[in-house]
Structures are given as C-alpha cells and as structure tokens.
Amino acid sequence: MALLRLSSPHAHGPMSTARVMQNVLLATVPGIIVLTHFFGFGTLVNIAWGCVVAVACESLALKLRGRPPGFYLRDCSALVTAFLLCIALPPYSPWWLIAIGIASALFLGKHFYGGLGYNPFNPAMVGYVVLLISFPVQMTTWAAPRGVGELPGLLEALQACFNPASFDAVTAATPLDVMRQNNSLLVEDLWQRTPQFGRWAGIGWEWANLAFLAGGCWLLYRRIFTWHAPLAMLASIALLAALFYDGGSSASGGSPLFHLLSGATMFGAFFIITDPVSSAVSVRGRLVYGALIGVLVYTIRVRGNYPDAVAFAVLIMNFAAPFIDHYTQPRTYGHARGGKED
C-alpha cells in the first residue's frame, strides 16, 4: 500500500472555526435572556428572523461567488453576524429593517471583500451603520423596559416584526439619551426624575451589560479571544468617565459605572471588538485598538449626536487596524528590542 505523504505537523488541536463561532453564539445567550426579560420578546424575534435571512443571504452570496455553500455555511459565521446585529437592533424592529441590515452586513460587509477573513470591517457593524444612517427613526426608538411600560407578548412581538403597521410600541428614551440631553439637572436629580434609571444605569441595561460581561468572561475562559482588547476598551471608557464625571454636576457625562453598564458597552467589548477578522492582531495592537475604541465610544456618547457609539467607534478603528498592526509587530525571538535591526 502506498504510504500517504503529508507535511508536518501531523497532529491538530481540538479547535475549529465552527467551534469558535458556536462558542460565541452560546456566550450571547445570557445577554439575550436578560434583554428578553426586560424588553420582551422583541430581541428573540429579531434573532430568529435574522438567522433565516442570514442563511439565505450567505447561500446566495456563496452561490454567486461559485463556492459550495454547504462547506462554508458550516463555519457558522453568518449566524454569528445575524445574532450580533439583531441583538444590537432595537427590539420589535420591522422585518424589512432586519433584512436590509443582514443583507448589507453579509454582502457589503463581507462577501464584497472576498468573504470571511477578508473583510476589513466588522460585518454586523456595517449592517448596523447602514440602517442607522438610512432609517434613523426606527433605529433610535427603544422599547420601554419592564416596569416603565407595558411589555408586549410574543404574538405582539411577531406582529411588530411582520406587520409593523399594526403595532404601536411603548417607547422610552434610553438612559444614554437622557444623560446626553441633560444640561439642567444634577445627576442625582436626573436619577430621581427619570423612571428608566435603575440602580447603576438604566433598568434592564445594567443587567444586560452584566450578562454580556459574564458571557465574555466565559469566552475568555474558553480562550476564544484574549483579554487585551476588551479590557483596554473598558478601562479607557472608565478612565474618561471618571475624568469628566465632574462631581455629578449638570454638565457631567455620567459616572464610570453608568458608562460601563449602559448601552452596548459590554456587548461591544466582548462580542464586537473581539471580532478577530477586523481587529488588530498582535497583543500590543489589541491593547491600542481597544483603548482607542473606548475613547471614541465615550466621546461620541457624550459629545456626538448618536444614541450609542459602539458601531461608529468600531468601524473607525477597523480602518486603523492595519496601521496599528504595522506599528505593534511583536518583537521576534532573538531580535533587538524596539523596532527592527537590519
């Protein structure tokens, strides 16, 4: 019998791309549960419909590019994009909004660049920003959390998605909006006057953030990614918030805790900026990358015009990732410290 000739190494570790993606999907579950608890079934419906669209778009894109869809679908990356985008969208989004978002994410954000691994931008965030710019109204209305407004049931959630005209949601400004628009009240008074505020940040938001933090820690434990980028981002947000807290005056940007537990902070830190494809690659690079995203997030939140800033901050830093990589190449064994010798 002829012996097989193969190149070393002959052994392979247990990890596979599909496993990585499945781990990420699994890690979003606590966050999704919390969101559902506080905002109703909207997010779940978003995700369900988003996954259907994603599989369809991915298959179509692969067919058009002449790749076998079966093999590539198995890496689950399209599902991850769908999950991430649908979690970021406001609950009770209409079906067409989700479809446009997913299609933009997969076509514009991924396959136009040559598919998974070649996309310079985070596909989910590309989809999100396309929607935010095209449909600002739909994108900036959030359902009121449990306790503030009446939560719709599952049927109503489905209705909201597939027959949006017949659905009338109870909405409320998000705590980040409230904080940004405030210029007359001390932070303490603001807290008392606004029903959406909870213990540390917004009702629902604080727990959702903690849930995503838990999911992220589990991924860290599973060594799906390293702590560098998330920690750097959280640290820089906290640092800036602390610097500009201003003792809780009416001009305050909000406390560090408020920022860490508001909006998409934790979700962004552990699920968006850790997208390996579009982030910086080296350890030092990821520190820089994460920290700069934190700076942008805080700045846009406090000074900008958008409700949350993670999407823009991530896309802007995606641009910068190659440059960061260029300047943060690790020192190779046996090379002099600090740059290259020749």
Add this chain to the structure above:
Amino acid sequence: MRKIFDFHGGIHPPENKHQSVRTPIADAGIPPELVIPLSQHIGAPAVPSVAVGERVLKGQVIAQPRGFVSVPKHAPSSGTVSAIEDRLIPHPSGHSAPCIVIATDGQDEWIAHSGTPDYRQLDKAALLEKIRCAGIAGMGGAGFPSAVKLSIQPHHTIQTLIINGTECEPYITADDILMRERAQQIIAGAQILAHLIEPGETLIGVEDNKPEGIAALRAAASGTDIEVVEFPTKYPSGGEKQLIEILTGKQVPSGGLPADVGVVCQNLGSTVAIHDAIVEGRPLISRVTTVTGNSVREPQNFQVLIGTPMRYLLDRAGYEPARGNRLIMGGPMMGFTVPDDRVPVVKTTNCLLAPTEEELPTPPPAQACIRCGMCAEACPVSLLPQQLFWFAQGKEHEKLEQHNLFDCIECGACSYVCPSNIPLVQYYRASKAEIQQQRRDHEKAEHSRQRFEARQERLERAEREKEEKRAARKRAAEEKARQAGGDGEEDPIQAAIERARAKKAVQQAGGGESELEKLEKAVVSARKRLETASAKLAEAQAQGSDLVDALQTGVDKTRGKLEAAEKALQDYQASDSAAAQDAAQPGDAAQAAIEKAMAARAAEASLSPQEKARKDLKKLEQRLQKSRDKLAASRESGEEEKIIEALEATVTRLQDKVEEARIAVQDAEEA
C-alpha cells in the same frame, strides 16, 4: 533552586508517551541487509572507501568525510558490501541518494577498537578528532556534526553547557528511556563535553513529565557538578533556542549561534554516543529509536543498527500496515512522512510513528483564516503566523522577510491550534524555499549588472580620454595657426618643435598612451589573463571539478585574443615604423623632430611652400587610408575591443592631421 524562564507561546498536545516506555530497550537484531546513506547529516556527504564485494567488519570505516562539516560512516555489522547505489532515503523530499549496502553475515564481528577511558590526557583537538571519526552528528534534529558544534571559536567564552533531554515532541521516548537506563553514560558523556568546553556550568534540561528519568539522572549526577534542571512541560521547549531561553533567560540573536550568548547545546543521544566513542572506542553505528503509534502492537524502544530498513524494525514491534496509512519519522509535530517503509533508519531517526487514521486524522480542507490570533499566541518565536500566511498567499516576499519569516522554527504550533485547519507551516516552507531561490537569482543578476557597469564605465572613460586628446590637439593647432598668422613666414624648425611639444602635451593630457603603448598593454594583459585562466584550469583538472570544460573554452578564447593582440602590435610596428618610433620615444620626440625637420629643410629648400604642404597632405592621406583599412579589417575579424579602440584613435588622429594639412595647403596657396 535555579530560576526557570518561560518562553512565549507554546502548546500542550496530548503526550502519548506512556505507550512506549513500558518495557526496557530491546535489541532489534541484525537485519539481512543494511543500507547506509552517505549523507545523514548537514554538510558534505561522505565518500565511499570500500568496494563492492569487499568484506567489512563491524565498526570499520566504509566512507570518509569530505571537508570540515562532514563525518565518516562505519559498517554497523560485519558482512559484504553488496552495492553502492542510489536508494530511497528518509528525507522530507522523499528522494533517493547514494548508499552503501551491506549484506550482513550474522557474525557481528568487530574490527579492533579501543577506548580512551582516561580521556583527560588527550588534548582538545585529539578529542574532537575522535568525536568526528566516530561519525557523531546531532541525533535529534537536523544532524549537525557534533565535532563542528563543539569546536568553540576563540572569541566565544562558554558560560553554559546544556544537554538537551527535553524531548518535548509527543510520542517520542528515546531520550526518556536512555535517562532511565543509561544515566551513568549520560553523566559521563556530559563530563567529557565539560572537559572539552570548560563551561561555567553544565546543565541537563528535562521536562517535568519524565520523573523517572530525572530521578535516575539526579542519582547518577550526585557528586558531580552537573545539574539536572526540571521545568514545566510545554511544546516546543526542546527547540534549542527555546531551551536556552528557559534555562538562561537569554535569547540567541536572530541568525546567530548559541555560542554568541555563551551557550553550547548537545542532544542527549549524542552525549551518550560521544561517551561510547571516547571511553569505549565504539563509533556511532546504532541508536535508540522509539517505535510507536496505534499501528504497532507493542510500542517500545529499540537499540537498532543504523541502516536497518524501517520495515524490519517495525515488524519487531508488531507492525500492522493495514491499520495505518502513513509512516512518520520523528514526532507528530515536526516529523516527516517517509515514502516507503523500506527506507533505512539513520542517525537522526529518533522515532518511527505508525499512526492509525483515527489517531492522527488526515486534515480536513482548510477554511478561511479568521484572524483569531490563536496562532500568534502559540508561536514560540513571537511571530504573527496569520500575517505570514497572508503574505505567503500573496507571495509578498519583502513583507515576509520584514515579519521575520526566517526566524520561524517550523515547530507547527501555529498549525496545531489553527481552528481553520490551515497548513501554515507548509506555506512557510514553500515561501522560504522561494525566497532563497530568489536570493540566489538576485545574486547572479547583481553580479552580471556589476560586470556590465564596469564595462560601461571603461568605455566612457576611454571616450572621455579621446575627447580630451582631441581638445588638446585642437588647442595645439590653433596655437600653430596663431603663430603662423603672426610670423607670416613659417619657420619649419620652430614649427616642428612646437608640433612635438604639442604632441607631448596631447599625450600627457590624454593619459599618456600612444597607440603602440595601448597595443603593448593589450598584449601584456591578454598574456596575464591567459596565465590566470590556465592556472585555474590546471587547478580544476587536479580537483576533478566539473568546471573543466568551461574553463578550457575560456583558456582557448583568451589564447586567441592574445594572438590577435600580438599580431596587431606587429602590424602596427611594421606598417607605421616612423610613427611608432615617434610614439615609442615620446621623450625624444622633440629632438628627433628637430633633426628630421633640419634634414627636411635641407632637402626641401628648393620646394615651394605650396608643394611642400601638398606633399605633406598626400603623405598623411595615405597613412589615414592605411589605418582605416586596418581598422575595418580588425572589426571584421572580431578583434578585441582594446585593439579596435586603439586603431580608432589612430584614425581619428590622422583625420585631424589631414585636416590640419589641408588648411596648411590652403594657407600656403593663399600666401
């Protein structure tokens, strides 16, 4: 406790070492046929010193080393040389190479040999020579001749001698079992090495997954100043550079040697072999090899003769070929598949791994790189494997070198962890090979470019010189014209003196080379070239180099050129003796010209100035014609550049002279 350092990255693949250490080292026996490749090491292959049909004894030298980086080969058992021919050898490329084949006679009859237990009497050169003559080359990795590695350059001081007992590759237990069973020899071997190198400290580095081996070594080392250092198991801690970092915290500079940071490393197996060679006088003719994998029923370690066909060895361990589909020499991380199970065991065969498909599955097709960075985390050299992969795909060689591709030790850690199953190492190997090929090509191109530029510059310089000469001549002519205009009547003597002076000036301005000198120089340099070429040819013939043909052609060509140059010189002297004389003695030219002019004045006193001028012109025109003919002829016959240049110069000069003479005729007629 010694401080243990860590290195970046690394992985923990399943060790699979327990299977093969359950039984002691077994003797594999004498196979009917031994196949000894002439090259089992890095460096020049050895040269056979036996003939087909000759009987050889165990331990007899059968091939001599060639050059410094080379080692001899010995007969592993007694028998008859049955063939010296190309056979398949275990090499990643799977190619064939010259081997000496011995049909064994089963008597295993030793050649007379004796050891030197009191090796401390020997001087270092003699010790090194003994190690070399015993045919010892690194028995773990690439097989670098030990004697070369142990020859310390005078500018290096060795602080640390490290015996590498790490054995970090999964499955392999050859060193482990040596430690358990032959700790004494290891320590004795280490002492020989320490005597040879005189390091500040001698360490034996072992991963902590070999507690039995460590205990045995420690017991044997008690009372010596050899320290057995244990450190956490992590692949690839056995890489020489990684081990040095673990034990000393120092990094070997990229492209440098361990000795640059005061360290020398020796493989554990080689240390035992060195002990056997020095103390017992036994050359390296057998080694301990692990035979393992689920396709063998009884995985274990064997003492096996070098040259034993792998199939013979595998059968000793109960090989079931039907269960596996590949055979790996070395471990699962860095070993390579052999093309055929009849290839021989060589000095670097530390393991034969016969896995089943379930054990080491054929890799699934690669998926896209998701830049997850797991490879970068695993890389022991702190490279960015995903970037290297990206650049390798795009064949961006410059970027690859910028990202230090050549520091990659091909350990396979990156491929092991890659979730997308990308065969990264394969890409790196291919890129390295491409870049090396390109460098060679580039060097060649650079060489010819330099040659071209040198030639170009020579031509330009010649052109410049010509130009300067022409300018000087023109100045001289103007001077003459001015004087002629000033005097009205030309004094031929004065004119001749002026002319000679002008000529001298021309020669000085133009670098002082007359045609004659040029031709002479051409002859001399052609002769010189012929001499060097002949010398080279003789040398090449003596060495039996395959350049002889090329050199022969070169010599013939040079000889042809020399003849042509000589002929040109003769022609020149013969056809233009007056001019030659003139030119040959530039120092006396003025005197000669004066005399000539005086004689001519006497003779031409009767001639009118017009007639005289016309006569001059005619003479010059004849000379010009002659020179032109000669130039054309030499061009046609493809004469050497230098000669043609010289002739061209002559023609130009004569043209100028003719021009002057014409003006003189006109002047004379007008006057």
